[in-house]
Amino acid sequence: MASDRRDQAVRAAVDQALLTGTEPVAALLDVAGVRASAAALRAAFADVTDAPVLHAFAVKASPLVPVLRLLYEAGLGAEVASPGELALARAAGVPPERTVLDSPAKTPAELREALALGIAVNADNHQELDRIGALFQQAPTASPLGLRVNPQIGGGTIEALSTATATSKFGIALRDEGARAHVVRTYLDRPWLTRLHTHSGSQGVPLSLLVTGIREVYELAEEINAAAGHRQVDTIDIGGGLPVNFASDEETPTYAEYARLLAAEVPGLFDGRYGLVTEFGRSLLAKHGTVLARVEYTKTSGSRPIAVTHAGVQVATRTVYDPVSWPLRIAAYDAKGLPKTGGPAVDQDVAGPACFAGDLLAVKRPLPLLEPGDIVAALDTGAYYFAHHYAYNSLARPGVYGFVTDDDGSVRFATVRPPQTVDEIVAEAGGGRPDVLLME
Numbered sequence: 137m138a139s140d141r142r143d144q145a146v147r148a149a150v151d152q153a154l155l156t157g158t159e160p161v162a163a164l165l166d167v168a169g170v171r172a173s174a175a176a177l178r179a180a181f182a183d184v185t186d187a188p189v190l191h192a193f194a195v196k197a198s199p200l201v202p203v204l205r206l207l208y209e210a211g212l213g214a215e216v217a218s219p220g221e222l223a224l225a226r227a228a229g230v231p232p233e234r235t236v237l238d239s240p241a242k243t244p245a246e247l248r249e250a251l252a253l254g255i256a257v258n259a260d261n262h263q264e265l266d267r268i269g270a271l272f273q274q275a276p277t278a279s280p281l282g283l284r285v286n287p288q289i290g291g292g293t294i295e296a297l298s299t300a301t302a303t304s305k306f307g308i309a310l311r312d313e314g315a316r317a318h319v320v321r322t323y324l325d326r327p328w329l330t331r332l333h334t335h336s337g338s339q340g341v342p343l344s345l346l347v348t349g350i351r352e353v354y355e356l357a358e359e360i361n362a363a364a365g366h367r368q369v370d371t372i373d374i375g376g377g378l379p380v381n382f383a384s385d386e387e388t389p390t391y392a393e394y395a396r397l398l399a400a401e402v403p404g405l406f407d408g409r410y411g412l413v414t415e416f417g418r419s420l421l422a423k424h425g426t427v428l429a430r431v432e433y434t435k436t437s438g439s440r441p442i443a444v445t446h447a448g449v450q451v452a453t454r455t456v457y458d459p460v461s462w463p464l465r466i467a468a469y470d471a472k473g474l475p476k477t478g479g480p481a482v483d484q485d486v487a488g489p490a491c492f493a494g495d496l497l498a499v500k501r502p503l504p505l506l507e508p509g510d511i512v513a514a515l516d517t518g519a520y521y522f523a524h525h526y527a528y529n530s531l532a533r534p535g536v537y538g539f540v541t542d543d544d545g546s547v548r549f550a551t552v553r554p555p556q557t558v559d560e561i562v563a564e565a566g567g568g569r570p571d572v573l574l575m576e
């Protein structure tokens with residue numbers, strides 16, 4: 137069980153000195169869990185279609201090279217959205233035919249590189265299509281080319297992550313006046329456009345809404361192909377966005393549920409006429425990551441107990457700034473890394489180290505009363521948390537360690553990213569050029 141593996145890993149992180157008084161934060165990644173999620177994703181789609189499917193992991197969810205490599209070895213590719221993400225995917229050995237480039241703001245240089253490499257590119261808008269068309273004239277490319285459309289089906293519970301609203305910045309807004317006809321004409325004028333792309337949003341968007349968006353895009357592909365008189369659109373990229381359950385260890389909804397729902401609601405998508413691309417991020421990684429932090433001090437304020445820990449806004453930025461949308465489960469361990477039991481649960485705040493009042497991982501959370509030296513674990517933080525360091529107060533990036541558990545209960549760790557040192561913080565902050573501003 138994932139929670140048993142996690143308990144073993146916390147204990148081992150203390151025993152093997154990954155988490156110490158001087159390295160008071162560490163992030164753990166459950167390699168077996170990641171592999172299981174990748175396998176579940178592939179099986180879910182293989183169960184409903186014989187069409188070729190590229191599962192391109194959304195690199196933004198965990199931009200760490202060994203993670204991309206692990207997923208590639210598990211049969212996935214990479215969805216990238218910046219020069220940095222493309223470089224990470226390449227460093228991980230993900231080949232061009234397993235890579236998809238999707239950013240809304242690609243420069244000419246980025247486009248030229250992607251086309252030279254033969255990476256699939258989804259254009260965001262008509263101006264970008266014109267650029268791609270010009271490059272296409274200059275040099276032939278193996279890149280499959282598509283266009284992102286926004287079906288404008290509405291948002292989910294988290295506005296900032298809803299990409300298919302009426303006024304979203306992404307893709308071509310299909311329901312705007314004349315937009316759909318313009319898209320169809322655009323395809324007829326550009327026979328090299330062979331893909332359609334949509335991504336209706338991430339956490340907070342219900343499955344039914346994701347399916348509605350994909351149905352719209354499927355219907356558009358059918359319309360384009362009917363107008364073209366042949367199967368010009370041969371691949372549909374359905375994006376990612378499967379929500380994650382942050383409330384318990386249960387993994388729900390599952391990829392299998394989503395694939396079955398899609399197969400029931402949009403059967404033509406899976407009948408073999410279209411190749412498919414998916415772009416899942418959070419749902420592949422979130423539940424397999426854990427941030428561990430030592431409790432430095434405890435106190436009470438306004439008679440509420442507060443545990444001051446070393447994990448706050450630097451590793452859990454979304455939770456700290458938007459706690460209502462992004463609540464995290466917290467587990468308590470003692471100084472040896474054993475689950476903290478005994479004593480009644482007491483409502484307490486779990487605070488981070490940053491110097492602003494809102495730097496709290498949890499407020500009034502019932503937990504065994506924490507003491508200095510205890511360890512708190514922020515669960516489900518494998519995507520968009522510890523890999524997304526926020527450099528407030530010059531707090532160091534914690535080390536990230538993958539782990540596997542052996543049958544005898546022992547735990548082996550591999551360093552994915554070493555902890556950032558204070559010297560590195562100084563160097564990145566212009567430490568090598570202290571005098572440059574002393575200008576006349």
Ligand SMILES: *Cc1c(COP(=O)(O)O)cnc(C)c1O
Pocket residue numbers: 194196197215238335337338339375376377378415416417418419
């Ligand atoms: C962020 C993003 C994804 C991944 O979303 P998840 O919610 O992490 O699955 C996929 N595609 C695009 C275009 C994105 O911007």
